[in-house]
Amino acid sequence: MVRCSIVLxxxxxxxxxxxxxxxxxxxxxxxxxxxxCNMPCEDKTYAAEHKDGLEDEELxxxxxxxxxxxxxxxxxxxxxxxxxxxxxxxxxxxxxxxASSLPKEVIMKFVIGVGDLATDGKILLSEENGYHNDLxxxxxxxxxxxxxxxxxxxxxxxxxxxxxxxFLFKGDEDTFIRVNxxxxxxxxxxxxxxxxxxxxxxxxxxxxxxxxxxxxxxCDRYLPYAVGGGYVLSSDLVHYIAINSKVLKVYKSEDxxxxxxxxxxxxxxxxxTRFNTEFRSRGCFNVYxxxxxxxxxxxxxxxxxxxxxGRLCNQESKYRNSYxxxxxxxxxxxxxxxxSSVP
Numbered sequence: 001m002v003r004c005s006i007v008l009x010x011x012x013x014x015x016x017x018x019x020x021x022x023x024x025x026x027x028x029x030x031x032x033x034x035x036x037c038n039m040p041c042e043d044k045t046y047a048a049e050h051k052d053g054l055e056d057e058e059l060x061x062x063x064x065x066x067x068x069x070x071x072x073x074x075x076x077x078x079x080x081x082x083x084x085x086x087x088x089x090x091x092x093x094x095x096x097x098x099a100s101s102l103p104k105e106v107i108m109k110f111v112i113g114v115g116d117l118a119t120d121g122k123i124l125l126s127e128e129n130g131y132h133n134d135l136x137x138x139x140x141x142x143x144x145x146x147x148x149x150x151x152x153x154x155x156x157x158x159x160x161x162x163x164x165x166x167f168l169f170k171g172d173e174d175t176f177i178r179v180n181x182x183x184x185x186x187x188x189x190x191x192x193x194x195x196x197x198x199x200x201x202x203x204x205x206x207x208x209x210x211x212x213x214x215x216x217x218x219c220d221r222y223l224p225y226a227v228g229g230g231y232v233l234s235s236d237l238v239h240y241i242a243i244n245s246k247v248l249k250v251y252k253s254e255d256x257x258x259x260x261x262x263x264x265x266x267x268x269x270x271x272x273t274r275f276n277t278e279f280r281s282r283g284c285f286n287v288y289x290x291x292x293x294x295x296x297x298x299x300x301x302x303x304x305x306x307x308x309x310g311r312l313c314n315q316e317s318k319y320r321n322s323y324x325x326x327x328x329x330x331x332x333x334x335x336x337x338x339x340s341s342v343p
Contacts, residue, residue, distance in 0.1 A: 074164040076105035077183060080136070080155055081171050083110040084143050085121050088128065090173040093296050095132065097303035098177050106179055107163075108134055111155045113141035146210065149254040153245045160242035166191060168238050171230040175277070176291045176302050178312070185289065186232070193267040194234040197226025198275040201331030203256075211252050218260070224269070224331055225259020229277030229292025237262060271325035273342050282320050284313035285343035318343075 079099075083091055091110050099108050114122055114137045122137075129135040138154050141147075152170070159168065167186050171177060189196065201224035206212050216222075241248065241261055251257045276282050277292040284291070284302075291302065291312075302312055321337035 071164040072162050073107065075107040076165065077107075077167045077169060077186060078159060078163055078165045079106065079108040079169045079171065079177070079179070080159070081108065081110050081173060081175070082148065082151065083112050083173055085112055085114065085117055085125060087173060088124075089296070091128075091134075093299050094173065095134070097299045098179060100303075102179060103183055106183060107165075109136040110134055111136045111138065111151065113138045113143040113151060113154075115140050115142040117143075146252065149250045149252065149257045152254045152258070153241065153248070153250070156238050156242045157245060160239050165235050167194070167235065168233050169230065170228075170233070171290070172228070172292065174292060174294050174299075175230050176294045176299055177230065178289050178306070181289050182232075189232075189270070190234070190268050192234050192236050193265070194232065194270070195226060195237060195262055195267050196233075196270040196272060196275075197231030198229075198273065198277045199224050199226050199269060199271040199325050199334075200278075201225075201325070201334040206252070213251055213253075213256075215249070216251065221332060222256050223260050223263045224334070225255050226269075226275075227277050227279070228253065228255030229279075230275060230290040231255070231258075231277070233258075237265075237267065240265070269327075271327075273322045273324065276343075280320070282322055282343075283316070283318040285316050285318075286311045286313055287343055288312055 081091075081094065094108075094110075102108060112125065112135060114125065117125075125135060125137060129137070136155065136158065138151065138158070141151055141154050143151075156168075159165070167189075169177070169182065201221070203222045203225075205216050205220065205222065241258070244261075248257075248261050251260065272289070274285075274287050274289040276285075276288045277290055279293070281291065281293045294302065301314070305311055305314060318340075321340055322342040323335045323337045324339065324342060326334050326336075
């Protein structure tokens with residue numbers, strides 16, 4: 001018996017390191033298994049990164065959990081400007097005007113599809129991005145004026161996967177944004193379920209032309225939507241669109257599509273007349289936060305005015321009436337331009 005004990009002791013000593021390491025791995029495996037067993041049934045991964053969506057008990061759990069997916073970029077507001085490869089001058093104007101000194105809480109990206117772009121074009125864009133670091137190049141998207149909605153979806157999917165953010169602003173190359181004002185306003189807005197812009201609820205279905213909707217059958221008008229010259233979505237709504245993109249019906253107009261996708265949701269829609277974002281500018285008022293349909297000269301003039309005088313306009317002017325959206329009546333009666341005092 002003594003001899004057997006000695007032999008066993010020697011063998012254990014010889015394999016101590018192996019047994020010790022195996023024991024550590026076994027213990028870790030048990031702990032990891034138990035942690036997953038105790039996880040909430042719902043998928044809280046997204047909410048873990050957007051802590052306002054968590055209950056206190058869940059927040060405590062996720063703060064201690066080691067498997068929260070990491071995102072490469074973090075910002076309060078991300079601005080997406082839809083662009084195309086050849087519009088380098090348009091991008092330069094934006095960089096020299098309203099985006100020349102962005103606050104630290106804001107990131108801007110020009111969204112460009114490069115899927116079928118020639119090698120020379122990709123090289124030029126890579127050089128531009130190497131200098132400015134503000135291009136979001138969609139590698140598998142082919143640029144087309146008739147596929148803007150698909151481009152928006154691909155943008156949202158990339159943002160949702162790679163950026164930790166609170167709000168997203170979508171605009172165009174001819175959109176002028178007073179970023180500081182937008183940023184301050186957002187700090188007092190709801191952090192979740194926010195859809196903010198200039199809404200239209202009585203727009204007729206396009207039956208001809210480049211915006212013709214052949215597959216629209218929901219009703220005889222478009223559902224209320226924030227017009228596409230510029231609007232804001234909270235991160236949870238961007239996430240909703242991104243994860244459901246495979247089953248969302250795509251329409252020609254991206255702004256109509258977003259309004260339709262969000263139509264059934266219990267969200268906060270904010271109609272703001274300071275968003276001059278219709279297909280035709282309503283003029284110039286110093287209260288405007290976003291102004292659409294601006295030429296290069298217009299962009300530089302607005303930027304100069306703000307820098308020199310603190311006011312947007314040389315002289316306030318009105319080209320057409322605006323309206324206050326009436327959410328208490330049917331959409332076809334929502335938007336009557338009968339008050340000349342509305343900017």
